[in-house]
Amino acid sequence: MTVQVIVLNGGSSSGKSGIVRCLQAVLPGTWLALGVDAFVDALPAKMRGSDEGITFAADGGVSVGAEFRALDAAWAQGVAAMARAGARIVVDDVFLGGPASQRRWRDALDGLRVLWVGVRCDEAVAAGREIARGDRVPGTAAAQAHAVHEGVVYDLEVDTTRTESLVCARAVAAHVG
Amino acid sequence: MTVQVIVLNGGSSSGKSGIVRCLQAVLPGTWLALGVDAFVDALPAKMRGSDEGITFAADGGVSVGAEFRALDAAWAQGVAAMARAGARIVVDDVFLGGPASQRRWRDALDGLRVLWVGVRCDEAVAAGREIARGDRVPGTAAAQAHAVHEGVVYDLEVDTTRTESLVCARAVAAHVG
Amino acid sequence: MTVQVIVLNGGSSSGKSGIVRCLQAVLPGTWLALGVDAFVDALPAKMRGSDEGITFAADGGVSVGAEFRALDAAWAQGVAAMARAGARIVVDDVFLGGPASQRRWRDALDGLRVLWVGVRCDEAVAAGREIARGDRVPGTAAAQAHAVHEGVVYDLEVDTTRTESLVCARAVAAHVG
Amino acid sequence: MTVQVIVLNGGSSSGKSGIVRCLQAVLPGTWLALGVDAFVDALPAKMRGSDEGITFAADGGVSVGAEFRALDAAWAQGVAAMARAGARIVVDDVFLGGPASQRRWRDALDGLRVLWVGVRCDEAVAAGREIARGDRVPGTAAAQAHAVHEGVVYDLEVDTTRTESLVCARAVAAHVG
Numbered sequence: 001m002t003v004q005v006i007v008l009n010g011g012s013s014s015g016k017s018g019i020v021r022c023l024q025a026v027l028p029g030t031w032l033a034l035g036v037d038a039f040v041d042a043l044p045a046k047m048r049g050s051d052e053g054i055t056f057a058a059d060g061g062v063s064v065g066a067e068f069r070a071l072d073a074a075w076a077q078g079v080a081a082m083a084r085a086g087a088r089i090v091v092d093d094v095f096l097g098g099p100a101s102q103r104r105w106r107d108a109l110d111g112l113r114v115l116w117v118g119v120r121c122d123e124a125v126a127a128g129r130e131i132a133r134g135d136r137v138p139g140t141a142a143a144q145a146h147a148v149h150e151g152v153v154y155d156l157e158v159d160t161t162r163t164e165s166l167v168c169a170r171a172v173a174a175h176v177g
Numbered sequence: 178m179t180v181q182v183i184v185l186n187g188g189s190s191s192g193k194s195g196i197v198r199c200l201q202a203v204l205p206g207t208w209l210a211l212g213v214d215a216f217v218d219a220l221p222a223k224m225r226g227s228d229e230g231i232t233f234a235a236d237g238g239v240s241v242g243a244e245f246r247a248l249d250a251a252w253a254q255g256v257a258a259m260a261r262a263g264a265r266i267v268v269d270d271v272f273l274g275g276p277a278s279q280r281r282w283r284d285a286l287d288g289l290r291v292l293w294v295g296v297r298c299d300e301a302v303a304a305g306r307e308i309a310r311g312d313r314v315p316g317t318a319a320a321q322a323h324a325v326h327e328g329v330v331y332d333l334e335v336d337t338t339r340t341e342s343l344v345c346a347r348a349v350a351a352h353v354g
Numbered sequence: 355m356t357v358q359v360i361v362l363n364g365g366s367s368s369g370k371s372g373i374v375r376c377l378q379a380v381l382p383g384t385w386l387a388l389g390v391d392a393f394v395d396a397l398p399a400k401m402r403g404s405d406e407g408i409t410f411a412a413d414g415g416v417s418v419g420a421e422f423r424a425l426d427a428a429w430a431q432g433v434a435a436m437a438r439a440g441a442r443i444v445v446d447d448v449f450l451g452g453p454a455s456q457r458r459w460r461d462a463l464d465g466l467r468v469l470w471v472g473v474r475c476d477e478a479v480a481a482g483r484e485i486a487r488g489d490r491v492p493g494t495a496a497a498q499a500h501a502v503h504e505g506v507v508y509d510l511e512v513d514t515t516r517t518e519s520l521v522c523a524r525a526v527a528a529h530v531g
Numbered sequence: 532m533t534v535q536v537i538v539l540n541g542g543s544s545s546g547k548s549g550i551v552r553c554l555q556a557v558l559p560g561t562w563l564a565l566g567v568d569a570f571v572d573a574l575p576a577k578m579r580g581s582d583e584g585i586t587f588a589a590d591g592g593v594s595v596g597a598e599f600r601a602l603d604a605a606w607a608q609g610v611a612a613m614a615r616a617g618a619r620i621v622v623d624d625v626f627l628g629g630p631a632s633q634r635r636w637r638d639a640l641d642g643l644r645v646l647w648v649g650v651r652c653d654e655a656v657a658a659g660r661e662i663a664r665g666d667r668v669p670g671t672a673a674a675q676a677h678a679v680h681e682g683v684v685y686d687l688e689v690d691t692t693r694t695e696s697l698v699c700a701r702a703v704a705a706h707v708g
Contacts, residue, residue: 018663024221025662030229030244032219032252042209044201045488052207067207074264075209081258087251128697131556132549134399162693166659195486202485222665305520308379309372311576339516343482378575384583384598386573386606396563398555406561421561428618429563435612441605 003115003176004083006031007105008092009152010119011144012062013130015160015168016092019119022169023090027176032082035092039075043068060139062096076108083112092119094144099151117172118149118157125161180292180353181260183208184282185269186329187296188321190307192337192345193269196296199346200267204353209259212269216252220245237316239273253285260289269296271321276328294349295326295334302338357469357530358437360385361459362446363506364473365498367484369514369522370446373473376523377444381530386436389446393429397422414493416450430462437466446473448498453505471526472503472511479515534646534707535614537562538636539623540683541650542675544661546691546699547623550650553700554621558707563613566623570606574599591670593627607639614643623650625675630682648703649680649688656692 006023010016020033040054047053052067064072083089095101102116121129126141156175158168183200187193197210217231224230229244241249260266272278279293298306303318333352335345360377364370374387394408401407406421418426437443449455456470475483480495510529512522537554541547551564571585578584583598595603614620626632633647652660657672687706689699 018660021222021665022659022663024665025223030221030224030248032248033221034219038215038219042211042215044207044210045198046202047207071207071209071264074259074262077262078255078257078259078264080255082251082255085251085254087248087255125695128553128695129549132553132696134552134555164656164659165663195483198488199482199486201488302518305376305518306372309376309519311375311378341479341482342486375576379577384575384578384602386602387575388573392569392573396565396569398561398564399552400556401561425561425563425618428613428616431616432609432611432613432618434609436605436609439605439608441602441609 002113004088004112005079005109006090006115006117006172006176007109008090008117008119009095009102009148010092010121011094011126011141011146011148012136013126013133013141014119014121014145015129015165016119018165019158019160019168019172020090020092022166023172026166026169026173027088029088031088031090033090033092034079034082035090036094039072042075043071056137056140058137060137060141060143062094062140062144064096073104073108076105080108080110080112083109095148095152096144098148102152115156115172115175116154118152118154119168120149120157120159120161121145122161179290181265181289182256182286183267183292183294183349183353184286185267185294185296186272186279186325186331187269187298188271188303188318188323188325189313190303190310190318191296191298191322192306192342193296195342196335196337196345196349197267197269199343200349203343203346203350204265206265208265208267210267210269211256211259212267213271216249219252220248233314233317235314237314237318237320239271239317239321241273250281250285253282257285257287257289260286272325272329273321275325279329292333292349292352293331295329295331296345297326297334297336297338298322299338356467358442358466359433359463360444360469360471360526360530361463362444362471362473363449363456363502363508364446364475365448365480365495365500365502366490367480367487367495368473368475368499369483369519370473372519373512373514373523373526374444374446376520377526380520380523380527381442383442385442385444387444387446388433388436389444390448393426396429397425410491410494412491414491414495414497416448416494416498418450427458427462430459434462434464434466437463449502449506450498452502456506469510469526469529470508472506472508473522474503474511474513474515475499476515533644535619535643536610536640537621537646537648537703537707538640539621539648539650540626540633540679541623541652542625542657542672542677542679543667544657544664544672545650545652545676546660546696547650549696550689550691550699550703551621551623553697554703557697557700557704558619560619562619562621564621564623565610565613566621567625570603573606574602587668587671589668591668591672591674593625593671593675595627604635604639607636611639611641611643614640626679626683627675629679633683646687646703646706647683647685649683649685650699651680651688651690651692652676653692
């Protein structure tokens with residue numbers, strides 16, 4: 001049974017989006033990319049910066065409220081339904097809740113063949129790439145670099161510190177078979 | 178029973194996105210916006226400009242291939258699943274297939290309470306707004322202005338030709354109950 | 355002597371950018387668009403939200419610091435030099451300083467043939483369009499709608515409240531000669 | 532006499548923009564970023580894809596017409612005038628014309644203290660990053676990787692193949708004095 005959903009988890013500026021686009025290029029067939037950024041874009045403007053929604057503190061901390069979590073759960077159900085309807089999907093997420101975040105995805109994706117991928121990046125390197133992007137709150141990369149991986153279980157881990165996105169994507173693709 | 182999904186259908190540059198953002202601002206509660214642009218963004222880069230995917234002709238014509246249609250059907254299943262999981266959703270789409278496009282959404286959203294909204298705009302006005310946006314293939318607005326509405330059935334129609342997005346959104350919101 | 359620089363002044367969400375893109379489409383020849391957004395994009399990320407740079411208050415107020423003003427003056431000198439080197443240019447700006455802002459541009463553009471255009475929009479309509487854009491601090495449009503025009507002198511005024519961008523652009527183009 | 536303008540030259544996807552944003556973060560004072568992308572954004576939509584403007588061939592080749600070149604020369608004059616008016620500026624460009632492109636900038640920046648920086652990246656690595664970006668014509672990075680450096684003279688070269696943007700930026704900053 002072949003992989004139906006690839007879930008990438010990693011901190012901000014760890015290089016997830018680049019790997020996702022490379023996966024879409026190198027994997028056979030057509031894969032949809034539905035990451036946390038797509039979910040946040042779907043939220044009303046009023047939810048950004050709201051206690052019920054998602055807030056970005058000046059020190060790089062990210063907090064989400066009850067309404068955000070409820071919608072995020074519905075989002076995961078929807079992504080699972082797309083996969084059950086035949087679409088192959090690459091999800092990239094930031095497991096702010098660590099194993100609880102993984103469990104939520106695992107429950108939603110029940111019955112589907114999932115490949116769990118950890119995307120690591122040295123904290124200082126991720127912080128530098130955050131500066132190079134210029135559109136993120138400084139400190140977010142450092143705050144998330146380790147925390148999002150604690151207690152999470154992967155089929156495969158890649159590290160973008162010294163490995164290009166395309167090379168990481170090929171390593172992931174080799175497990176999709 | 179209250180509305181769970183609002184589906185807006187209208188041609189390119191008819192003003193759908195502005196109405197969606199206003200709906201997210203004026204409707205009580207939190208509504209997710211999941212339009213055709215979000216779907217196209219989720220596709221691999223290689224699908225844009227490909228026969229299997231979506232192509233934009235120099236005269237404003239838009240064509241989609243078999244692979245695009247299969248994924249679009251899975252997308253609609255996923256949006257429906259999100260609504261069944263409790264998220265309220267605003268979809269904006271361009272019914273290139275007219276009533277067949279509506280039927281596909283109707284089937285996917287089976288059992289959900291849907292509000293069908295037609296977004297009209299005078300062809301010449303939409304063509305002018307297309308120029309003002311500066312990032313669309315000239316001619317797309319004119320090519321779609323009437324065609325996407327043929328044979329489609331609505332609960333409500335709004336016309337952005339002389340009515341602001343916010344006013345149109347309030348008219349839609351009044352039907353959400 | 356034909357117009358070399360068109361300066362549009364108007365509040366946030368008054369419709370300046372749409373008119374600029376239409377002017378680029380309808381004017382004979384090639385016109386560069388160099389508005390205040392291009393200037394802000396050229397600033398370091400650290401200047402956004404800094405007292406020395408530009409800050410956006412929660413009530414829609416916009417403040418700029420000394421460093422912002424010094425760089426803005428250099429920017430205007432550069433735009434003038436481009437025009438003197440033969441480029442035709444459309445500038446769109448928000449005269450937060452009213453007549454002082456106009457004087458600064460007038461001094462920089464000394465010797466060039468300039469068309470001064472006021473872009474008006476009813477305050478409530480601009481506030482509605484701000485919601486429809488979804489990416490602006492609510493209240494900015496209302497705060498600026500009248501203030502930016504006080505004491506400013508124009509060759510021509512357009513009003514986007516009930517007139518499309520393309521029609522406004524044609525009215526401006528008729529004065530370019 | 533301290534550096535007033537930094538000119539970075541490198542092929543598409545060689546990492547220029549990341550270095551520019553890091554330079555804006557690490558250099559003392561405020562530097563404006565005015566690269567070729569800002570110039571292209573200022574052009575009318577009708578110039579993209581036009582023989583007079585700029586065209587992107589399917590094989591990654593980029594061609595510019597006479598009108599593009601004339602405006603680009605005026606742009607360089609304007610950037611120079613900004614620097615003479617006191618703004619410090621980081622330019623990033625793609626010297627499609629090699630030494631002729633450098634000469635044009637050298638002439639425009641006459642009398643200013645300029646730091647010339649070559650941004651190198653291994654051709655295969657740049658091609659991989661082009662895929663990871665997802666919004667560029669495949670082949671552009673490879674086509675430009677070597678060609679844009681032929682016959683160009685630098686004060687300093689950096690290579691992003693195995694060196695992060697921030698580290699490259701610090702190397703450049705050490706020459707700004």
